[in-house]
Amino acid sequence: MEGLLGGRIYRLGGDIELDERVSWCPPGIRRTQAVNCYLIKGPSGSVLVDTGVRLHQADIIEQLDRLLxxxxxxxxxxxxxxxxxxxxxxxIEERFTVGSVWYTGGITVPRSKAKSKRIAVDPGSSMRVKVMDGVVVELVSPLLRLLPTLWVFDPESGGLLTSDAFTHGGSAVPEAREGLRKFRWFSGADTRPIARNIRDIFRNRDVRAVGPSYGTPFVGTNVCLDQAGELARAIEEMGIQ
Amino acid sequence: MEELVETMSRDLPREVADGVTWMSSCLPFHLQDRVIHGHTSTYLAQGTESSILIDTGNPSSWNIISKTLDGLLGDKPLSYVFPTHPELPHTGNLPRLVEKYPDVKIVGDIRDYHLFYPQIVPNLHARVPGDRVDLGGGYEFVIVEAMIRDLPNTQWGFVPKSGVLFTADGFCYMHRPELDDEDPVHLPGECGLTTDELSAPIAVENAAFFTGSALYWARFANDADQVYDRVGKLMDDLGVKIVAPTHGNVITNIPEVAPIIRAGHKHAYRY
Structure with a gap:
């Protein structure tokens, strides 16, 4: 468990063995990789962004116990x-009182008492939502996706939680292309609008940290801008022009 | 107000081919003025010795699936499960299936499952396209490459004896665009109908809408002809008679429906 941005956002989860048993592992790679979820602490409650893999369930519950x-x-x-x-x-519902679960896409999610908040944000646009008092986030719907995806931007801290994008952090020499294994369809696609969308997202926001679902985060305004540029370039290179 | 308990139509389970039973459950969505349904299909293929469940359904449908399996299997245990890919409608009941049938073998592309379901690791058995599972009495289940997919660890399956191809998220479509939903929804009463029994044919724009939404990459990749030529060849080579998607009615009139799905996929480009 690690503070990502000034006591506002915490990274939860644990490490996995990144190897041929993992579908997003690039060929020939064997190392550990962080799998993350994040807690945004508000003045009167907290927002958990994603819930981590089942392998880390006990750790995540214990981490939440310490933070909440x-x-x-x-x-x-x-x-x-x-x-x-x-x-x-x-x-998590069994251990804590979860008020609501926000999600996008058509699949129902496993929950018992929490209120279901299904939302649709057009790809390429964003929507501000008040998840609870003191936590207003911008849900960014990126063009970089395989399935319905939202990135969560916390304007108060500048944290952008990027789901299955920006997942290349943590290797000895992080290369943006390494994190695109899941998006093999790029090789047959015109990816220029997707790259442009990445650049726009970072140009239009003061992003001070990037928190992916797997891999280590990137912290610092310039680092984030550099990584966004790298990722956009890698996406363009993978696609057909 | 969303009702989260899935139901099964009176018409299901239904044998759609020799040795293959369609046991879809449907999730009803209660809108202000009507109820609409969304398919999450599971199929049971049975030989004389063994059985294989294709996809597991959502956790919310467990009670229906468990009860239906009891009825279909009698006192025999389930032998195999083939989850087409790791998403909730396809794998959500794996832990419960292992609890109910401790010796069941989960076969397929099992990458990532040890992270998502560490409690069932001993039951996982990796299989690749071309591998065959003998069900007895001349019935077998063949693993097939998924030519239309979202997640990379997706596979299709085929029962040669009855000619049924299980296509996961491929060949899904919506035929009720007026219901204003992104999912392949249908009306109550249509849950257990095959495509040749539906009152109206699928329209190209409806197939395009689903493809552009669920198979997002189709919006950027202008390769529908290439993809469906390969699928057509695969179907010819295998001798496919019926297509059984997870989300949608079973397709029994392939020559009529396949061109519509192909055209819908083409329309999805730059949707």
């Missing part, structure tokens, strides 16, 4: 309804 005050209101925002985002909801 007894009875503190908690809401969950899912960046995707994929497995690494939603599978720990039932265990």
């Amino acid at each position: 005050s007894p009875g503190e209101p908690l809401s969950i925002v899912l960046t995707r309804t994929e497995m690494e985002c939603c599978l720990n909801i039932p265990a």
